[in-house]
Amino acid sequence: MDYEIGTLFPLLSTLKHSFTKSEKKVMDAFLENPEEVLYSSITDFSEKAKVGDTTVVRFCRKLGFKGYHDFKIAVAQELSNSSSNTFGSFNEGIDIKDSFDDVLQKLIGKNIEALQETATLLNKADVEKAVKFIEDSRMTVFYGVGTSGITALDAKNKFMRIGIPVDAYTDGHMQAMSASLLTEVDTAIAISYSGSTKDTVDTMQIARENGAKTICITHYAKSPVTKYADVVLLSGYNESPLQGGALITKIAQLYVIDVLYTEYFRKNVSMASKNKSRSGSAISDKLY
Structure with missing residues (x-):
């Protein structure tokens, strides 16, 4: 309307x-x-x-x-x-009259707050279970749309560097096709701040119905996507509707990805180190 x-x-x-x-x-x-x-x-x-x-x-x-x-x-x-002095659609908490230094400090504070909240929300047992899923999988696939889709692509890039068979899809049609081909030896990881993005939820449902292990990274513990997740990993920061795609939200999601990556690396340090060295050497000649 x-x-x-x-x-x-x-x-x-x-x-x-x-x-x-x-x-x-x-x-x-x-x-x-x-x-x-x-x-x-x-x-x-x-x-x-x-x-x-x-x-x-x-x-x-x-x-x-x-x-x-x-x-x-x-x-x-x-x-x-109702408040004319704040950037309601830009970044809540920042006032028009704030100085440049005020803006810098407020943004730092918000990012730190989001990371600390995410660290509090992450459950060790859930993280370990998610890492085990990735370890035991033939293929791990990340799904997300919009800003969460960019996070999915970042996750693919990060895990690919250490030799994990991984992929990522950000288009709804491609997500559905990919999920339909997953089996019990695969893992699907959905990224959605709201947990209510229809394409992502539908994709997880398809993956679950085909026997794949499922993980979701979301802010809401009770959201549609969690119904199809074997493991729910929560990211912090309350994003208002007018802040859709906020960078702080993405940073919190990337922190969860980094935790998964680091825990996988620690448990598979020999293989991961070797593959990271090989992939790094392969692109070394791309640099001046």
Whole structure:
């Protein structure tokens, strides 16, 4: 829909009598704390409202949005519009009046916070299980779209250097085809901050149905993609809808990838060191 800032709450008021009993629960949960929606997956929010995910989607569509994500963007625009001194769609917490040094320090602080939060969220047993999956696999494939797709490509590049059979796909059609050919000797790793990206979720479902071991890297412990993951690895940082693709989010994802890589390397140091040396030598003549 062509959303106009300032119309969301009036629209809720005009439509409230047309909502079903379940949809009114969604409205009440939202009005109780609108800001909570910004950092909640659809599963988190539906649990708060004590309804199913489909009820939340129906509620959003009744308001004229395509789905929950578009609704979140509208909410973010409404809330950021109330403060004219911050870059709501650019980087929350940075004020227009901040000095250059202030900006530098705030960005450093946010990145450190995201990394520390990710370190706290990562579970040793889950990381070890994920590394074992990679060790035992014929092929490990990373999946992601948008910014998470770039992370998937980075992961492929990193693991390929130490001799692991690995690939990455960022296109929905290619993801589906790849996942359909995986078997019980393969591992699929999905990367999605929201855990609600349809192409990525569908790909993981296909991979799981074909017997592949599955891992997901996401921010939300209860999101659609986790339903098809044998191992869930959580990355930190609360990204608002207006910060889609934030670099801080990507840094947190890359940190998880780096943890997996480092733990694999430590457990297979002889082979990994040898292959890293060989791959490094192969491209040495590309440098001046």
